Amino acid sequence: MTQLQPRRWWALGALAVSLLTVGLDLTVLNVAVPTLAVDLGATTTQLQWFGNAYTLALAALLLPAGLLGDRFGPKKLLLGALALFGLASLACAYASTPGQLIAARVVLGAGAAFLIPLSLSLLNTLFPPEERAKALTTWVMATFAGIPLGPLLGGWLLDHYAWGSVFLINVPLTVVGLVAVLFLVPLTPGSGRGRIDFTGIALSAAGLVALTYGFVHAGEHGWADPVTYGLIALGVAVLAVFGWTQTRTAAPLTDLALFREPRFVWGAVLATMASFALMGLLFVLPQLFQAVQGADALQTGVRLLPLIGGMLVSAKVAERLVAVVGVRVVVTAGFALLAGGLAWGSATSPSDGYGFTVAWASVIGLGTGCTLPPLMTMAMGALTEGRSGAGSALIQVLRQVGGTIGVAVLGTVLNGVYRDGVAVGGLPAPVADAVRGSASGAVAVAEKLHLPSLAESARVAFTDGMAATLWVCAGLGVAGALLALLFLPGRAAPEVRPRESEHDVVAS
Numbered sequence: 001m002t003q004l005q006p007r008r009w010w011a012l013g014a015l016a017v018s019l020l021t022v023g024l025d026l027t028v029l030n031v032a033v034p035t036l037a038v039d040l041g042a043t044t045t046q047l048q049w050f051g052n053a054y055t056l057a058l059a060a061l062l063l064p065a066g067l068l069g070d071r072f073g074p075k076k077l078l079l080g081a082l083a084l085f086g087l088a089s090l091a092c093a094y095a096s097t098p099g100q101l102i103a104a105r106v107v108l109g110a111g112a113a114f115l116i117p118l119s120l121s122l123l124n125t126l127f128p129p130e131e132r133a134k135a136l137t138t139w140v141m142a143t144f145a146g147i148p149l150g151p152l153l154g155g156w157l158l159d160h161y162a163w164g165s166v167f168l169i170n171v172p173l174t175v176v177g178l179v180a181v182l183f184l185v186p187l188t189p190g191s192g193r194g195r196i197d198f199t200g201i202a203l204s205a206a207g208l209v210a211l212t213y214g215f216v217h218a219g220e221h222g223w224a225d226p227v228t229y230g231l232i233a234l235g236v237a238v239l240a241v242f243g244w245t246q247t248r249t250a251a252p253l254t255d256l257a258l259f260r261e262p263r264f265v266w267g268a269v270l271a272t273m274a275s276f277a278l279m280g281l282l283f284v285l286p287q288l289f290q291a292v293q294g295a296d297a298l299q300t301g302v303r304l305l306p307l308i309g310g311m312l313v314s315a316k317v318a319e320r321l322v323a324v325v326g327v328r329v330v331v332t333a334g335f336a337l338l339a340g341g342l343a344w345g346s347a348t349s350p351s352d353g354y355g356f357t358v359a360w361a362s363v364i365g366l367g368t369g370c371t372l373p374p375l376m377t378m379a380m381g382a383l384t385e386g387r388s389g390a391g392s393a394l395i396q397v398l399r400q401v402g403g404t405i406g407v408a409v410l411g412t413v414l415n416g417v418y419r420d421g422v423a424v425g426g427l428p429a430p431v432a433d434a435v436r437g438s439a440s441g442a443v444a445v446a447e448k449l450h451l452p453s454l455a456e457s458a459r460v461a462f463t464d465g466m467a468a469t470l471w472v473c474a475g476l477g478v479a480g481a482l483l484a485l486l487f488l489p490g491r492a493a494p495e496v497r498p499r500e501s502e503h504d505v506v507a508s
Contacts, residue, residue, distance in 0.1 A: 012127075017173055018176060032154060040097065054105045056213055059208040060206075061205065063254065067196070067197070068196075077114055078119060088107035090167075093165070094164060134319055137377075140372055151304075267378040267382070270483060280469055285361065287438075288466060306358045307362065307365040311366075341360050342474035414462075423457040443455050
């Protein structure tokens, strides 16, 4: 690996470019949904499955991806993941039926499930401990930077090209990643070809899919729906069986010894809490910009950029502060900033302009940059190279499920307050249902019927619901600050990793 060290930052840069596709894919589809409904003749259920197919494939395959990366070496599988992601993007772009697009989205999610943990695990291979925090900050920012770029690029592309262009933008980025991984990333041998825990793979995939879909279903159909709590109960039960089998197999899918390492446990748990709060913000902000402030998809992407900018600035500052004052102080302060920004945002009213919103959203970005990168660096520091894939996958599973739960729970809070607050008196039942469905729908109905009072009622009800949502997230931020203060180390613990022999890394 020594001869490749001068090129490790180039490799990370190219990986970061390819990782943008993951963040892009989370948001770019939202912009294209109205067009897809017309051009493909997709039903509401099919439109929902365009997103769900990707999410469920990602949840099901994260843990097996980490295991296989450790077993066979990350480089080969990462090359396959990038190729699969690029080919699936092409399939999405040229799908001619809803069924074809759903199938292509499943394959796209499978590629992302390998791409995310394997690229993260490579940081332990490419970088020495003293550089790993900076490298991880770059990785985190790359995964989040695609989120505002999705509506930004998607809106522009849909204005000028066919809807398939929103998926074609993934192709050149994955090609860049393929070339970089092929020539810049070292070929590290895996742990061998021992027995693979197929029972664990099946149980973990089934449990995570059921649990994730249960919360997705809750966001769409409510918590009273029997399917919602049936799926969640099934997911919890299957995952409990999975955990039991992991203690009784010789080659478990998940290294349970990681749960005895405080740095890993608290790094992963607190990173999940920070992700929960951030996903709540990303859930409400686009709706605020569009339904209340009148922005289109392109303008929404632009207005999200200060949030990412705040994350970038504070992540660089936090990286240096951790070395001086320790991870406990930095992360506690980050959660405090996060909670303060969320509480400030709860005071937003329909009459407030974008200037007020960008102020509190930037504070949240600053807080997030002080929490996520240091926490993930600490968790990754507990991993040896032999289990970096499995450990990275476990971190991503927690964040993925946490984010899904967050959107479902916070969506319920928002919708509950909004539906109780919007005025639908005197409206016909179908119109009232459309108004209760979303603030954007209510504003569209109000404009069509020339009812400015209805639009104002919807905007007020939405900001009230957003306030309740942000208060829930702020409470989570306070809890994160207290847990960080109590359980995080004052200084970053030294990493204990086995020394590499000259045969451990084979140049590609």
